[in-house]
Amino acid sequence: MVTQADTDHIMKFPILVGDIGGTNARFAILVDAYAEPKEFPVLQTADFSTIDEAIQNAILDHTSIQPRSAVLAIAGPVEGDEIDLTNCAWVVKPRQMMETLGLSDITVINDFEAQALAVVSLEPKHLEKLGGGAGDPHGSRAVLGPGTGLGVAGMVRSRASWVPVPGEGGHVDMGPRTERDLELFPHIEHIDGRISGEQLLCGRGLQNIYRAICKVGGTEPALETPADITAAGLSGESPEAKETLALFVTYLGRLAGDFALTFMARGGVYLAGGIVQKIVEPLKNPAFRKAFEDKAPHQQILRETPVYIITHPLAALSGLSAFARTPARFGVATEGRRWRQG
């Protein structure tokens, strides 16, 4: 039965869904609740000075469908009528977007809430399992996504609906654990005197680990970009890059285990974002699960907890689409994050 509260959630189709990261932005249009989303090529945020210009030039100018509503996921906290994006120069101004883009209903959520929505929406073919038990289908989940930054969210079940729990978990402290860490950590770039998850587990983190390894080994860092480092690490042509990948995987396992405990994620921990999709083979190395399960006194809980790599290239869009189609299935708070005309 559709209740008053449910109808209030409902958005009018066609609905534009958008996942805006620090580097890439991905969009699709849902024509109705059943049709497959109409997807558009991934665009680079740096190629457009504003989000309005990007949506107009790269989306609306290429279709005759005029969206009436939009659900956008952005990297950063959603506060006020002018929302700054972390790691990107765009500012989302929903009231202005209504005027310029002809939308009448805009909801803005955090990009890792969208990833959390995806973990209960994706089909098994879009997940690659990295050990652990079967997982409780109604159990809480945690999502970690190394990208331009490090996003973290939880997904908890309450009164038959799924509630995404966004936060700033990428900024928790990371401490040294092994002799090798003790050698390298003094050379990892600090932020205000500390090493946070995001100093190690994102594109910049790969560079940070690689440079520390070169420094301690007395070699000149020859590789520049995160993509160069993973390529040279995967091929084995650079021993420093190979170790960088091994440590990245270990640190990700460590932090994933911490969030599994924080959320008691018996439904599993999900690894999202562009970087993990490029390093599937190193993640299958036993070092990942070893670090994930190394959580005395709770090793047994971690041993049973499944970990999945999300392999869907547009996972957040699929989460946003599930929410746009069936908002009542999810406990997404829209107070202060939804703008409507009339």
Ligand SMILES: Nc1ncnc2c1ncn2[C@@H]1O[C@H](COP(=O)(O)OP(=O)(O)OP(=O)(O)O)[C@@H](O)[C@H]1O
């Ligand atoms: N092959 C690769 N190996 C490792 N890192 C890569 C590779 N290709 C791109 N990157 C890095 O991945 C990061 C972008 O991640 P992603 O594709 O998940 O983008 P994003 O959604 O914009 O990120 P975010 O949502 O965190 O802002 C950049 O730091 C980039 O340098």
